[in-house]
Amino acid sequence: MLVLGIETSCDETAAALVRDGCVVLSSVIASQHDLHAEYAGVVPEIASRAHVEQMLPVVREALAQAGVGLGMIDAVSVGNRPGLIGSLLVGVAAAKALSWSLGKPLIGVDHVHAHLYSGLLTRGSAPDQPPRLPGLGLVVSGGHTSLYRIDSWREIKRLGATIDDAAGEAFDKAATILGLPHPGGPNLDRLARTPGANDRAVDLPISRLSRESLDFSFSGLKTALLYAARGVPGSRSAPPPPLDEARRADLAAC
Known part of the structure; x- marks a missing residue:
């Protein structure tokens, strides 16, 4: 089976051709880093508009790199949750249009589950045997930090997750505290x-959090870094050392 996959959950427009569920024939990504750099973060409206502009060129390039035509694909898949709603709408609308016009099945995919599944993908031939399940999967990204038990690819149970910031979000906020440019x-x-x-x-x-919990928390770490860099508001203690290059490097390493 040959599947065209489309992903627009945040600020990158992506398309890929995958054969038999694991062999990647092509993977094309259009980044938006330059568009969001001056805002030090992703602006949802800008991201959505950029997806509209990049969708067709990215799909065409993915087909060209794989050496296939639209008539050769067997299904269209698309990340339909979770993510920025405007960005998701662009990808889902494009996938629906392709599915309807080609008369091919449309498969909605939880993009966090897709992160877990990505460990099975290969650029070469399909593996002789798939990984043995059950398994444990950890997703760490800009918007998600979660731990999963995988009994099958239709039975995925979340065991723990961040209760506040995702790890990637904490990274970006820490970079802002230290005066670093986007992407943080x-x-x-x-x-x-x-x-x-x-x-x-x-x-x-x-x-x-504790030995009994599989959840995570990054807000306290972020706040501790803020106080180490700028001091505690209203505190009578000595101010922190100047935030020069050496101090910033030390705090980043911590």
């Missing part, structure tokens, strides 16, 4: 790798 996560990671950066300069809290 990669820039924060690069700063943390600065030679000589001291990852013990500040004692920051961990994100585990």
Whole structure:
């Protein structure tokens, strides 16, 4: 079976051709980083409009790279939840139009479950045997941080999740606190790798709630970083060291 997949849940327009559920024939992504850089985050309306502009070129390029025509596909799949509603609407509308015009099945996909499934994808031949289940899956992204038990690809149970910020969101907010440009996560990671950066300069809290819980919390970590960088409002204690390049590298490494 040959499936055309479409993904527009946030700020990247993507399309791929996948054979037999695991062999990736092509994967094309149009990034919007430059459009959102001046806002230090994704602006939903801008993201939606960019998806409209990029959808057809991305699908055409994915088909061209795979060397197939629309008439050769057996189904159309699309990420239909969760995500930015305007962005999702663009992808779902495009997928519905293709499905209807081609007379092919339309498959809606939870894009977080797709993150879990991505571990099965390959650029070469299909594996001789699929991974043995049940399995444990961890999704860590800009909008989601969740732990799952996978009994089958139709039976996925969430065991725990963040109760506030996702890990990627916390990364981006930490980057903003340290004055780093968008996209915050990669820039924060690069700063943390600065030679000589001291990852013990500040004692920051961990994100585990308790031994009995499989949930996560990143808001306390983010607040602790804010206080380490700028001081505690109203506190009579000594102010933190100046936020120079060395101090920023130390805080990023922590």
